[in-house]
Amino acid sequence: MNKISGVRRVVGAVLIKDLRIEVRSRVVTNQVLPFAGLIMIMFAFALDNDDVLQRVAGGLIWLATMFSLVVIVQRSFAIDTSDGALDLLRVAGVDLSAVFLGKAIALTMQLLVLDVVLVAAAFLLYQVQVSAVGFVLLVTCVIFATTGLGFVGTLYGGLTAGAKGRETLLPLLLLPVMAPVLIAATRATEAAFGSGGAVTSEGWAWVGLLAVFAAVFGLGGTLAFGPLIDE
Amino acid sequence: MSQVSPRLAITITGTGTRFTRVLGVLAVVVMTWVVVSGLFLTPQDVVQGDAVRIMYIHVPSAWIAYIAFIVTAVASAFWILSKRHSMGFDRVAGASGEVGVLFVAITLVTGSLWGRITWGEFWQWDPRLTTTAFLFVTYIGYLAVRQLEGSIEQRARRSAVIALLAVLEIPLVHFSVVFWRSLHQKATVLDPNGDVKMDGLMLFTLFSGVIGFTLVFVWLVVHRQRTMLLGDLADQQGLDTAILARQNEGVSD
């Protein structure tokens, strides 16, 4: 059997498995989505000013995304470690790079849904506006940002899966790494919303940075995931 | 896994050698000179006054912090690429990472004190400062990964990979912060390093500081690396006893 089709088969199997389990268990839908929505509402309480909320909406969306990501990543690997499946994946000699890609794509898709909800919440709660061009920028930004976050989340989630103290170690490792995404996605989103007089065209350079981030960690993760999670 | 003969462990009574003692004495001499010259011999700055003297600690420690993380990355790469995966590379990477975190901490503390005096604020979201802060957090994470349970080989592999990922990450952080700041208002404050008019003695003292801190860095890494080796050796010696104890578990039944 040739290697490419083998990789594609494993990626597909892992991706379908993760998504199907989410559809059945609805942990992300029933717990993480409300959690993220709650963060958006709490921000509104804390800042208590429509102008300020409109101005910082972009940053709040991405902060809420990243806090939720930490929770989703832990859930994603709990699925594989709770009954020793991750061990068996290693024994089965399965290509761990393919496992990485499968899990990263599943994670990205869940993040996409999360961000659609968060952006909708920003429209409802923070009264942000978006032009047609701004909307295209926003969609592109969300796609590249969630892809990058899906890759780093899976990479560091795999490292801490099953380790003692993973609940605290994961955010310690993950949050600093995500800083470039927080900066770039926030600026691009602000450009899309026109927050604080930002111009839409300024946003595209940031989307470029998000694409570079996604490419770097997609490649780095594919190479590093196997060595990181093996004993 | 490094194979060290047990006899070697018995003969090592400390981590000092003639080389490190000479190095240590040199470091003390140079650092004494830096302190004396920095505090008493060099002139005040026209604008900053005495505050400029922080520079003799701040700039060299920042320099060493970056050097330390480069050493960690290079040693990690060597560990991965070397055929025998010699644990010496792992120890140097770990020792350098620890010393690096110490020096970033010194950099941040001295920098914010200096900033308070010259800018009136402890912190500015200046690209260089922000990147340095991220460096600090990232390598604290690196040290946390080194503490994860598992075999020695696993520890080495994981931390080497994390160190190399950090090398990918730091430029991304730096670039995004530079880009972020350049789109917004430029910090209209004194650049502590750039605006100082330096005379010959000041330059020489700063240069001595860099040399002195480098010596201290090498001294620390060599010693730390050796205490790590001794720790591993102690584990190995303990291992022989542990193996016997383990075997006796079966006999007593």
Added chain:
Amino acid sequence: MTNGKLINGKLINGKIVDFADVVIVYDNFPAIAGATFTVASGEIVLLQGPNGAGKTTLLRACAGLLPITRGTANVLGCDLRSDRFAVRSRVGLLGHANGLYQDLTVLENMLFWSRLVGATRSDIDQAMSAIGLASRLSQTRVAHLSAGQRRRCALATLIVRRAQLWLLDEPHAGLDAQGRDELDRTLRTARDSGATIIFASHEIERARSLATRSLTVAGGVVTST
């Protein structure tokens, strides 16, 4: 105890497993403290010994999951010291955990593992009937199965893999009498079709009748009985 000589990296005299003075240290604890034993092709070897003797570690090491600290270890002709990854796709391991996904049905679990190893749908049906896993259960989620049914499901995923060396940690645990009979039959069938089996069990009577030979593990040391 070993009669045959070990030549690095080569499988000689049909030896499937060849361990000499193997020490395995994990978190500074020598779980295996000098194991020397061989297993020949076609054997069904029982590992017996008290809890904490090192049986689980030994099985995981044979699967290439743990680094060997000292000694020489060969499994299926692969030197575990230099490359413990090569052996993995050729062994099947059933540990204390079943490796099943609770929210997937039996069939979905089977399909997942068989897709990873390139098995077909008819392999799955064969495996399920061999282990007595009723096909009516195939649409049931693993979370709703009894402990014995889960164990059977885990065994079925193992059968699908057609491993050359089966490593089973307490395979009888959680199964009823009928399930144990079916398990024993499955293992004999697997052996007859060329597999070698090493298993740990507390069901001494049953295990002895199944095994062709037994080894005692105590204090991380292996002795033949």
